[in-house]
Amino acid sequence: MNAIAITLVVVLITFTIALSIFSRRFTRTTADFYLAGRKVGSFSNASAISGDYLSAASFLGVAGAVYASGLDGVWYAAGFAGGFMVVVLFIASALRRFGEYTVADFAFGRFGSHRIRLITVVAVLLTSLFYMAPQMFGAGSTWQVLVGTGILGMDPYTSGVVVVTAIMAFYVGVGGMKGTTLNQIFQFWWLWFAMFLVVVFAFGNGFNYPEALAKASTGAIVNTKALTAKELTTPDAKTGKTQLDAAKSIMTPEEFTKVEAAVAANDPKAKIPVALPSKNKLHELRTMLFAEPGHRYNSFDQFSMVLALVLGTAGLPHILNRYYTNPSGAAARRSTFWVLIFIGTFYILAPIAGLAGVSFIKDYLANGGTIAAANVHGLLVKPDQIMPTLGSILGGQWLMGVVAAGAFAAMFSTIGGLLIAAASAIGHDVYEKYVDPNASEKKRVMVGKLSVLAFALIAMGIGLGIPYFGLDQAYPALIAMMVTWAFSVGASAFVPMLLTGIWWKGTTERGATAGIAVGLFSAIAIIFLNIFQQLGMVGKEGILGFFGALTFPVLFTFPLGLLTIIIVSKLDKKLPDNVDQIWMRIHGTASERHEKQHGLDKVGSLLGTKKA
Amino acid sequence: MSYKMDLHSDxxxxxxxxxxxxxxxxxxxxxxxxIAAVPLMNRFLPDVMNAEFMGFTFTWLFLGFLIFPILIGLAFLFVRRSNEFEDEAIGMVDPATMPKHDDADTPAGAPAGLGH
Known part of the structure; x- marks a missing residue:
């Protein structure tokens, strides 16, 4: 696409690999490989957690959602940040105090059975795969936009997926958690400053936040879609009107002439971009204004979505695992506080960028400017392309390059965290415990590296399968959709177990195992129903149709998992033998005191003064 | 506090x-x-939520800006209070029941190889 942007991305990748190789000399033990030696300070750890957390969905998707839907896009920003409240209030310090390496270790330590460790491992791997899928899809589509050509005879999408997988598997395998942590810190600050720069450039070009918002809200939101001629001319069963009629009501005569010409050409594969009127899903009679809710969500959706994002954050294994790299429970809490500052500022900026997109791109096109991204009626057809497009309009090739590299940084840091989480589930929870408990440290690290490679290959397969099964056609905002699925799976599988395991002594092993299984599989079943429904394989009628239509299964599956744990535990009544000892370790102060004595709780402390 | 508790007591x-x-x-x-009030008010008080406030609609100002300082403030409060609790708690323990330096290295039931 352009030389400077590609150069900046190459610089980012080179630096990333160099950092991994540099960190290699410090990675000797499995604690180093999986946990960066547990010596990550609060500020660094908070940066790394933020890098882990902010993926392409946040970097490209939030601004894109605001650009396309206005206020309903801002919901994502608030929900993503809100998730850390559950983590800091109920989970962070207890998890760290009790844990060894992974969430599966927590489950094993708390409930003392092998089957709960194994079901947790299954849940970790499945949740991570669900989160990996959108990253892979993001890698492929960003490559399509940025590079535009394939390498080694592959198409551009495939090239993106394959290249990103190769880079990631290499650098995570080489650098382990230490290298990944260093990289996540660097990548997080790159993407934070990329977002910051875009906003600064917007203000520098005369952007005024409230004025732009008021201007964007003067008329109803206009939707953009790329549809085939057949989709455009098929009349709606109820109203008898076609999408073409709807487009005609919005588009200018010149714009519409082009659409009619494209329809007349009747190429069955060609996608014709059109502008369409929007409906208010919240208050049917209100005009759908940019600054008001209702473009994407009705009340039910708003609740389910917030619940999914807020609970889901506490159910992401790659985020939870990072808590074990804290030196103490108190440090875990402090890290989370910093995370809220880092991502809070980021999520204030992202909607500004989305709104800036509305005000700049339209004017730019109206004044005869041209952009690489497909557009119609002054609007982008793919809202996820807003960030690089805005970058190039506001700051030319350089800013676009910084933004493109920021998108890759967001993907890399998240994929890195997911690979480490999956590798520790395979290598630490399964291999070291069941396959060869006596393996040498060297061999264990080797297994960790092989697990990274294996998991990366599976994720690559999924990434390549997405367009093959037509998922990208079935869902308009696929990245954001898939991320909320991952949140839903994590929220349903882990959060009920963590909350009850930490705060209710009466939780039994049977209860927790059943709860994980029920939460995990019910969430996955509903997601697949939804996919099959979108692909037209399941009808919209009856009970299957109802569950299939749920975009955010968590509203049902989280309470289901929680109730399962409570009911089964009440019936079972068989508490672990050493439950008092366990309780002491989760809530007691013996270890905290020890940390204080040795000053371990103060590593990297940046918050307030502490009495000795 | 004059009465001191056993560190390992229930x-x-x-x-x-x-x-x-x-x-x-x-x-x-x-x-x-x-977090629950926002969707509820969006539903039942749209005119309040969509009223203009400093150039923004109230709902935008809240979700796009105000909620973040509120979250950060709540987290700050929580971290500070729970650190204070832990410090106070140490003072409530009978020193005789505290572990000596050596056995403090391995708190009850802690996994081996904690790595510090």
């Missing part, structure tokens, strides 16, 4: 846990009220 543990939980729960309830 009594001490229950006190500590109850205080931490009530702190978490009270901050969580503030958070839940806020």
């Amino acid at each position: 009594e001490f543990l229950r006190m500590l846990m109850r205080r931490q939980f009530s702190l978490s729960a009270s901050i969580a309830s503030v958070f839940i009220v806020i």
Whole structure:
């Protein structure tokens, strides 16, 4: 696409690999490989957690959602940040105090059975795969936009997926958690400053936040879609009107002439971009204004979505695992506080960028400017392309390059965290415990590296399968959709177990195992129903149709998992033998005191003064 | 405080846990009220939420800006209060029941190889 942007991305990748190789000399033990030696300070750890957390969905998707839907896009920003409240209030310090390496270790330590460790491992791997899928899809589509050509005879999408997988598997395998942590810190600050720069450039070009918002809200939101001629001319069963009629009501005569010409050409594969009127899903009679809710969500959706994002954050294994790299429970809490500052500022900026997109791109096109991204009626057809497009309009090739590299940084840091989480589930929870408990440290690290490679290959397969099964056609905002699925799976599988395991002594092993299984599989079943429904394989009628239509299964599956744990535990009544000892370790102060004595709780402390 | 508790007693543990939980729960309830109020008010008081306020609609100002300082403030409050609890708790323990330096290295039931 352009030389400077590609150069900046190459610089980012080179630096990333160099950092991994540099960190290699410090990675000797499995604690180093999986946990960066547990010596990550609060500020660094908070940066790394933020890098882990902010993926392409946040970097490209939030601004894109605001650009396309206005206020309903801002919901994502608030929900993503809100998730850390559950983590800091109920989970962070207890998890760290009790844990060894992974969430599966927590489950094993708390409930003392092998089957709960194994079901947790299954849940970790499945949740991570669900989160990996959108990253892979993001890698492929960003490559399509940025590079535009394939390498080694592959198409551009495939090239993106394959290249990103190769880079990631290499650098995570080489650098382990230490290298990944260093990289996540660097990548997080790159993407934070990329977002910051875009906003600064917007203000520098005369952007005024409230004025732009008021201007964007003067008329109803206009939707953009790329549809085939057949989709455009098929009349709606109820109203008898076609999408073409709807487009005609919005588009200018010149714009519409082009659409009619494209329809007349009747190429069955060609996608014709059109502008369409929007409906208010919240208050049917209100005009759908940019600054008001209702473009994407009705009340039910708003609740389910917030619940999914807020609970889901506490159910992401790659985020939870990072808590074990804290030196103490108190440090875990402090890290989370910093995370809220880092991502809070980021999520204030992202909607500004989305709104800036509305005000700049339209004017730019109206004044005869041209952009690489497909557009119609002054609007982008793919809202996820807003960030690089805005970058190039506001700051030319350089800013676009910084933004493109920021998108890759967001993907890399998240994929890195997911690979480490999956590798520790395979290598630490399964291999070291069941396959060869006596393996040498060297061999264990080797297994960790092989697990990274294996998991990366599976994720690559999924990434390549997405367009093959037509998922990208079935869902308009696929990245954001898939991320909320991952949140839903994590929220349903882990959060009920963590909350009850930490705060209710009466939780039994049977209860927790059943709860994980029920939460995990019910969430996955509903997601697949939804996919099959979108692909037209399941009808919209009856009970299957109802569950299939749920975009955010968590509203049902989280309470289901929680109730399962409570009911089964009440019936079972068989508490672990050493439950008092366990309780002491989760809530007691013996270890905290020890940390204080040795000053371990103060590593990297940046918050307030502490009495000795 | 004149009365000191045994570090390993149920009594001490229950006190500590109850205080931490009530702190978490009270901050969580503030958070839940806020996060649930927005969709409810969007539904039932659209004219209030969509009223102009400093050039923004109120709902935009809240979700796009105000909620973040509120979250950060709640988290700050929580971190500070629970650190204070832990410091106070140490003072409530009978020193005779505290572990000596050596056995403090491995708190009850801690996994081997904690790596510090």
